[in-house]
Amino acid sequence: MECCRRATPGTLLLFLAFLLLSSRTARSEEDRDGLWDAWGPWSECSRTCGGGASYSLRRCLSSKSCEGRNIRYRTCSNVDCPPEAGDFRAQQCSAHNDVKHHGQFYEWLPVSNDPDNPCSLKCQAKGTTLVVELAPKVLDGTRCYTESLDMCISGLCQVSADLFSFNLSRGFQCLCVNGLHSLTL
8 A cells, every 4th residue: 555645835744743643641640650760861773774673671650650661762773774684584585595394405485575474583484385473473574565665563564753853865754543544744
C-alpha cells in the first residue's frame, strides 16, 4: 500500500499545530507525575545507515507501579546506505550460513513482507522451498515491509518515533500516526 502523498502548505501547518498541542499535553501530564526518574541518555543507534533505532530508559521511583512507559525510541542514522551494503534483512539471514540446520549448511536468503509476523527473521534456503524462522525477531531498525518506512523495534512493527527526518535522496518527510501517511515536501 502506497502511503506517500504530496503535502500542501496548509496540510503541513495543520499537522504541525496538532503535534505542538499533543506534545504539550503529553509533556504536562508526564511532568505532573513525579513517580518517574528523568529519562536516561539515548543508546547507540542499532544501525550506521539506512535508519535504525535508539532508545532511552527511565526508572519508576514508586514502590508501587508507575503509569506510562519506561522506554522510548527514536530513529537514527537516517542516511542512505551505500549500494554495496546490501539489504539489512539479507545480512541477518546470511549470518546463519555457517550454522548447521538439521545437520546441513545452507545459504540463507531473506523472506520479506510476512503479513503474520513481519518482524521475525524468516529465511529461505537457496535453491530449496525450505523456509525457517531463524530468529523470533529481526534486529532493531529492520524495515517491517520492503516498501514501508515502519521499522521493527523489539520484535514489533513500529512507526518511527521521530516525526521529522531529512534525507538527501528523499527530501523532508513527516511520518504520521501509525505509519498510515508520509508527507513528502
